[in-house]
Amino acid sequence: MLLTTTTSFLRPSFIFAHRRNQLLLAGAVVMAVIKMVVFKHFFPYMDFTSDTGSYMETTLKHMDYNIWPIGYSKFLWLFHQVSHSETVLAVLQFTLLEISAFFFYFSVVYIFHPESYFRYGFYAFLLINPLFPFLGNYFISDALFLSLGLTWITLLLWILHKPTTTLLVLHGLVLGAAFTIRYNAMFYPLVALIPILCSRYRPWQKITAILLPVVLITAFVLFVRQKSYEHAGIRLFSAFSGWQMMNNSMYMLQYVKIDSTGVPAELEPMHKLVYQYCTLLKQGKGRIDPRVGSAFMWDNGGPQKIMLARYNQAHPGKDTYTGWANVAPLFGSYGVYMIKKYPWDFLHYYIWPNAKQYLFPEMEVLAAYNRPYMGSNLQNVAAFFTDGAKEKPVGKYGDTQLTLMAIFPWLIVVCHVLFLEETIRYLIRKGIRRTSRKFNLALLLCWTFILLNFGFSVFAAPIVLRYQVLLIVLLLGYTLLLTEIIDMPERSPEEIAAEDELVMLGI
Template identity: 35%
Template structure:
């Protein structure tokens, strides 16, 4: 059905394919090597050691491991990430055209955004899970649109596979099952089909969670879904620490009391404007900074001899930090909302470029594991410029803010009188906002997929509002 529609729009397809190929060739002339940062090496080591669990979700490392059996070329990896992302964007684009038949100008703007967007190239040049997660998420949300608009029985199986794939690649997919359940509930399928669709997808996710918990138990001695959760919770809680009073005698364990003692020492030695410093940071100060309490505790208690033990010790520390961070948040919810969530909400509205500001973190070399994995002749990497991407990508930060504001304004103007797909998209953007503000840092690459969705449906809403005004 969609394939026939695409055939009737073959000119746009030819332009997209030719344009994507040309852009990629030019881009790789300027950036002959892939882009790396600390997470890249973690993913590569997990792939090299064929680990079942890592600090980050294991799906991308498994993908790297399989891809490495085919080729060691980093250009091939970047090409696959880029063209797979754009392939999913094509399916998404034609789905929007098929169901909503937007005006020509709307179609052209969306076409340019999806297929002639420099952000896509820079995102896909990373050895990191961002491009794969975005591509899988685009397929997932496109499938949900079809479930709502044109339900078919086979979709319960394809959806379950896509949901599982997203969940293995990025923790941001934790809320995806709720969006999927909503899609099935508002679809016109029979009750048993809706129930099967919800249960099957959830079952695959639960199987993955159980496998990760068991792998974490073997590594750390405790069942955990993510080896990163404790670090994130403690980091988030410490953003409010200077504004609260903590009675260390009430903390749940001796380890928590020791973390709190280090924290008190840290804040006693910080400048008076520490809260302002934190508000300007990317909401992960206590994870990244070596002088911060979490890193100090880790250094005092763990001396990993190799990368494998780094992962194991990181997970063991996460157990302690989860206990400590959870306690602080539970006992100080309003302070947490004010001093962490409010700061993070600002970062959500104007997500920093973060790693996207500079190529390879401004370094001229990569870690040995990258040289080995991609069979580089040396550790040295080059690019046309390490910093020009900051100027190229900077506009996307205010663009994300503007599109979110316009989406909300248009929805209010419609008095939330929406079709089923808009209900789904509104739920997705709302829950993404809540999850992002509460649970994770907010940087542009994390909001890459939500930006695509927000941009698309804001364009459609603006067009519908214009048509409504014209009728009046």
């Protein structure tokens, strides 16, 4: 099918024995090279964000704990054994994105046989898409996480098409790896239940396919908790989650009349700081919009940073992680307590604004080139990159980046509308009966991912453009597939049954 004859998926004959596919692959390779050469002419240096310094420190100090997931830092450590060039890192990350995207593309072409909209429309999008060069050029985990996410989705499609033991193992490893890069992947095992349970695996294989990523993720969680305990004296998996939970609750607390009765004793010092802070907001500083993201947790005058400062004063000599980790459980408990106390206000002032923002996410760091401003604040750039500490000029093409990236929030809106419209048209025209079982399951897989991604993003994560790139790819790809299938001549039930029979036989 696409790559090896020994593996039941990906045989080279699919591409190399068909001239059209040869040309498509050659065009993809040539265009990827051109894109990267042109991109590096305009943006010769990697871009940094506020997260970059943490990744650098974790990598260089071989830390097994951090505020952020440590998987990307382990990837950077492996890279650093081979090269200290930031250009090589950017090219590597871009290459991983291109390989995973075209793995998805050629797999869909092989499995579902599209001949027009998807084959050429989605291919054209991948060729000209400017998001991948920009994402690959950031010293953050987005490019690697997206590459793993695209690979994971593609493996699920192969499990629907022809489940094998090799696929079972690869899926578990990729999903486990994705979780170490970003905790957004915590809902991925739920999405994977659909193709695994509906596949033609034997019962013991289905159980293994479900348990393998769970076992890997659990082992990773226990490992990080132990390392956190050894360093900071507290068994904690994610220091960031407690901070984020309280941050999210603060968006409603700036509006409600805060009631101090019944507050648990251990939360009273935190509650007093929150009351004072929200009172100042109401008196003139102004309300903070959820579009800002994690504004409260980064405000040096906010209750979270004040509580962190108190911990640091009481425990001099402790590093940043130790402080963050030891106050995180308090923040998480306070956030949960307030959300339970004011559930409808939380829905009104946080969930609803966030739901609207989900359809039109902020461009955030993608809106501009940040290296000249961020680089001078990072201590480990010189140790990580050759000539990394050399002063970098202010980007000449910031407006170009802003113009290109401004397209994508609108693209998300358009893709959601078109995908919903095409799904409705698919149901009205009885597409379920006109198509194969595997396509219906693949469509259900996509909808499950969209709904769970929506729930996780709206409730637990900042909503920014770079976190929603996988969503863009899936929405656009599935919309083109749906349009093509709906518009194609209707097939007889016998033809559909014959195709499903071939899948059952593994052909």
